[in-house]
Amino acid sequence: MVFARSCLMRTRTPSVLAGARRGRSALSAVGKSTGKFFVGGNWKCNGSTSSISSLSECLNSVEWDTSLTEVVCAPPYPYLPYARSCLKPTYAMAAQNCRNGVGYGAYTGEVSPEMLVDLAVPWVILGHSERRSLYGETNSEVGEKVKHALAAGLDVIFCVGESLEQREAGVTMETLFAQMEALKKEVETEEEWSHVVVAYEPVWAIGTGKVATPEQAQEVHASLREWLASNISNSTSASTRIIYGGSVNGSNCVHLASEEDIDGFLVGGASLKAEFGDIVKANEKAKEEVVQK
Ligand code: PGA
Numbered sequence: 001m002v003f004a005r006s007c008l009m010r011t012r013t014p015s016v017l018a019g020a021r022r023g024r025s026a027l028s029a030v031g032k033s034t035g036k037f038f039v040g041g042n043w044k045c046n047g048s049t050s051s052i053s054s055l056s057e058c059l060n061s062v063e064w065d066t067s068l069t070e071v072v073c074a075p076p077y078p079y080l081p082y083a084r085s086c087l088k089p090t091y092a093m094a095a096q097n098c099r100n101g102v103g104y105g106a107y108t109g110e111v112s113p114e115m116l117v118d119l120a121v122p123w124v125i126l127g128h129s130e131r132r133s134l135y136g137e138t139n140s141e142v143g144e145k146v147k148h149a150l151a152a153g154l155d156v157i158f159c160v161g162e163s164l165e166q167r168e169a170g171v172t173m174e175t176l177f178a179q180m181e182a183l184k185k186e187v188e189t190e191e192e193w194s195h196v197v198v199a200y201e202p203v204w205a206i207g208t209g210k211v212a213t214p215e216q217a218q219e220v221h222a223s224l225r226e227w228l229a230s231n232i233s234n235s236t237s238a239s240t241r242i243i244y245g246g247s248v249n250g251s252n253c254v255h256l257a258s259e260e261d262i263d264g265f266l267v268g269g270a271s272l273k274a275e276f277g278d279i280v281k282a283n284e285k286a287k288e289e290v291v292q293k
Contacts, residue, residue, distance in 0.1 A: 031260050033241045037069040037283035038197055038264030040094060040157055040243070041271025042125060047079050055272060056086035062277035066090050069264075069283050072123050072157075073271070077111055080121055094123035094157065097131060100145045102152055113152030124149050125266075127159045127179070129203045139182035146196070147186035155195045157266060158183055159245070160224075164204035173223055176200070180227055190236055197241045198224060199266040205246025207268055214252075214259045217244045221261035250275030253282035254289065 047055075052075065064071070074094035075083040084093050099110035116124060126149060127142035137145075146156050160179040162172040180198075187193055200220050205212050212220075221242045229237035244256055245266030256262055267279055 033263040034239050035241045035263065036067075037257070038241045038243050039069060039071045039280050039282075040123075040125070040197075040199070040245075040264070040266045041071075041073045041276055042096065042128070042245075042266055042268050043073065043075045043271060044096070044130070044268060045076055046272055047075055047083075049079075049082060051272075052079055052083050053086055056083070058274050059091065059276060060086075060088045062280055064090075064280050065284055068287075069280060071280050074123070074125055080116075080119055084120070092123060093121045094125055095121055096125050096128065098124050098126070098145065098149055098154070100141055100148060102148045113149045113154050117153045122155055123157060124154045125157045125159065125199075129159060129161050129201060129206060133203070139179055140185075142179070143182035143186040146183055150187065150192050150195055155197070157197045157199050157243075159199045159201050159266070161201040161203045161206070161246075167202065167204065172220065176220065176224065177227055180224070180231070184231055190233060193232060193236045194239060197243060197264070199243045199245050200224060201245035201266060207247070209247050211247035211249075211252050211256075212244070214256050214262070217256060218259040218261055221259070221263075225261055248279060250278035253279045254285045257282040257286040258289065 070092070071090065072092045072094045073083060073087060074096050077095060080093055080095065095111065095116050097111070098113045098116060099107055101107070102113060104112055104114070113124065126145050127137065131137045132142070142158075146158055149156050160176045162175040166172060166175045183196070187196060200217065202212055204210060221244070224242050225237050228240055241263040242261060243264035243266055244262050245268070248256065248265045248267045249270045253265065256265070265279060265282070267276060270276055270279060
């Protein structure tokens with residue numbers, strides 16, 4: 001892990017909504033979720049005891065208003081207890097995956113949701129695009145995993161996203177709605193929905209330095225919120241956190257956090273660096289900037 005500030009470039013890709021519908025439907029909840037701003041650090045397959053110890057020292061010096069922002073770190077499975085012991089308690093822990101099922105048994109190489117609950121890991125990331133593309137997880141498998149994770153008592157960061165080809169072919173929202181439909185099939189009650197955070201992560205922006213512009217991300221987030229209002233309920237639409245992921249860093253986070261429907265971030269590369277502290281405080285900074293205007 002390198003502690004360095006990096007400045008990633010921005011590129012433009014087309015608007016997802018032909019004729020860019022900026023207004024909101026009567027059904028949609030307006031503005032940010034009623035929940036806390038949510039910042040997740042996805043460490044992916046990175047880390048060692050020594051790098052986690054140094055990163056924790058750095059992250060433990062970050063102070064933020066915990067009544068406004070909730071922060072979760074997701075180390076690889078074997079480091080969950082070690083990272084828990086190094087990080088201050090205001091950082092909650094997440095796993096990056098869990099098995100598609102509940103209970104224990106003859107599933108070599110798998111980790112059950114109950115094990116995470118037993119280790120006091122409250123969150124799990126499911127449906128990350130790397131799981132979908134590298135390990136062939138389908139929409140319906142991801143939906144089922146969410147059901148099992150919720151049944152075991154976990155909270156879920158559910159990832160959706162379109163590839164560059166899908167965006168350029170004009171099927172971004174169709175792709176995302178199909179991913180959301182698979183979730184709707186398995187998540188039945190509003191109570192269950194209250195344990196789900198939706199992470200919009202355009203595949204073309206993950207680990208590439210090509211961050212979505214705040215306007216691009218806002219446009220998709222607003223459409224996802226409308227989908228929740230039309231397909232689940234107005235209250236779920238108003239309370240569900242819809243977070244953005246894909247090349248978020250210390251330089252672009254405040255601008256992104258200022259967008260109406262961006263309720264937080266899922267951060268990969270920058271979550272291993274000191275700048276994660278800036279991302280944790282992006283929401284407070286964005287609010288301050290509004291007050292100063
Ligand atoms: P990135 O990854 O911030 O490195 O683009 C985001 C993610 O994969 O969740």
